[in-house]
Amino acid sequence: MLKFKATNTVFAIVLLALLLYDRNEGLPFWIYIALILIYFLFLAYGSAVLSAQFFLPVKCKGEGQSNTIAITFDDGPIQGNTETILEILKSYNVAAAFFCIGNRVMENPSLTKRIHEAGHLVGNHSYWHKATFDLQSASKIAKELSDTDEAISKVIGLKPNFFRPPYGVTNPMVAKAVRMGGYKTIGWSVRSFDTVIKDGTVLLNRITKSLKGGDVILLHDYSNTTLAILPALLDHITKLGLKIVRVDALLNEKAYV
Ligand SMILES: [Zn+2]
16 A cells, blocks of 8 residues: 555645745636546546556566466366466466466356366455456455455465455555455466467467566466467467466465465
């Protein structure tokens, strides 16, 4: 919340200065409209750009020089797709992280268990992943997160320490819910856009064009393009001399409470 608080303080000081000047010298009204617009632009940027850490601390990449990177899959588990991903990861002997949606864990307990038993990390990615997730009150968001924890721990016997916000959107309510649950918020440094890119070559180029040690790659279970390029991506990472580790090892944080 540091950047949010600092922004509020700066804008409050500017507003006060304008009001004082206005009282003595007079100011056109549009100055205030412009100030409000600029304020909301700051907030919009802070909400949409997770790595800005505007409302809460977020870990997006490994610190320091290293030759290790992490791969993460969001929005599963999904019958068929997640199984294919698990097969590919197994054939490459690679461990990844799966940020799972609570209701999908409830629908696919054995698949969730399979993710965990294969040595992959299971993280919290909300219970419903609705577009209105971040518009709820902090207590409703906190409840959604604890429901997801419960669904996951019922299956794997461990409570997630990692939370990844749906759509990467944060605000003061999400930040408060994260503090209430004591989660570590996990972002990414390489956004694949595999939810919209349908061309495998374009997707592979986008992910690999500036890949370096410390990166955290964001992928999605439901992207058939990701499924198609995953072996080529893993081959490319090996060729670059990079080693894939779980995101908890990369960030040096505990995956579970
Ligand atoms: Zn998601």
